[in-house]
Amino acid sequence: RNNSCCTLLCDTGDTGQGARTWIKQLLNQDMAFQHIRVIYPTAPARPYTPMKGAFSTVWFDRYKISIDCPEHMESIDSMCQRLTDLINDEIKNGIAKSRILIGGFSMGGGMAMHLAYRFHQDLAGVFALSSFLNKDSAVYQALKRNESVLPELFQCHGTADDLVLYSWGEETNKMLKSLGVSASLHTFPNLNHELSRMEIEKLKTWIVKKLPVEAAKTN
Numbered sequence: 001r002n003n004s005c006c007t008l009l010c011d012t013g014d015t016g017q018g019a020r021t022w023i024k025q026l027l028n029q030d031m032a033f034q035h036i037r038v039i040y041p042t043a044p045a046r047p048y049t050p051m052k053g054a055f056s057t058v059w060f061d062r063y064k065i066s067i068d069c070p071e072h073m074e075s076i077d078s079m080c081q082r083l084t085d086l087i088n089d090e091i092k093n094g095i096a097k098s099r100i101l102i103g104g105f106s107m108g109g110g111m112a113m114h115l116a117y118r119f120h121q122d123l124a125g126v127f128a129l130s131s132f133l134n135k136d137s138a139v140y141q142a143l144k145r146n147e148s149v150l151p152e153l154f155q156c157h158g159t160a161d162d163l164v165l166y167s168w169g170e171e172t173n174k175m176l177k178s179l180g181v182s183a184s185l186h187t188f189p190n191l192n193h194e195l196s197r198m199e200i201e202k203l204k205t206w207i208v209k210k211l212p213v214e215a216a217k218t219n
Contacts, residue, residue, distance in 0.1 A: 002037040002095075003095065009107075009111050013057055060075035067168045080118065084115070087100060100123050102115060102127075106129070117176075128156075130169070137175075151181075152181070158193070186202055
């Protein structure tokens, strides 16, 4: 039975189903595990400032897509509450918190870092694909005050990304490492703001490493 859970938060404007289909096309099959349930939530629609206020399914608003501006804390925090409900539902269904991973692509990865490193430091791990945190992120502020062991971070980024620059991902990785996060950064040459098959294969390997099957026997 599934005794673990992996939640994948997709990008701006996409749906959970869209993300699932995209990964299925890359792998020629669903990203499936015998003992891990993969959940693809969809963000609620809200006015999105970088799209001139047009409605889009986004995890939070941004003043602009840049590492150099303040975070839109009101929308980030309200979404952290909603996603906490999702985590709590899994726990109610018998999944230990240390058997839950959370991550996503682009804005989804940023959302996962806020959720885990500010509110759920006892999760199994976090993954962020083509994602970044703003320069003075609330995540960094929270970690400056932190004493506990933090979830490991698995990060991937394409060097040809022209929407979320590779240097932003790199800076995020360096900052989190300096604040005590065990973080890896996997670089994909010539990859733009998209997923690649090799990246998803690497992610799958990491997921199984963080949520090994053995724990199923003690259940």
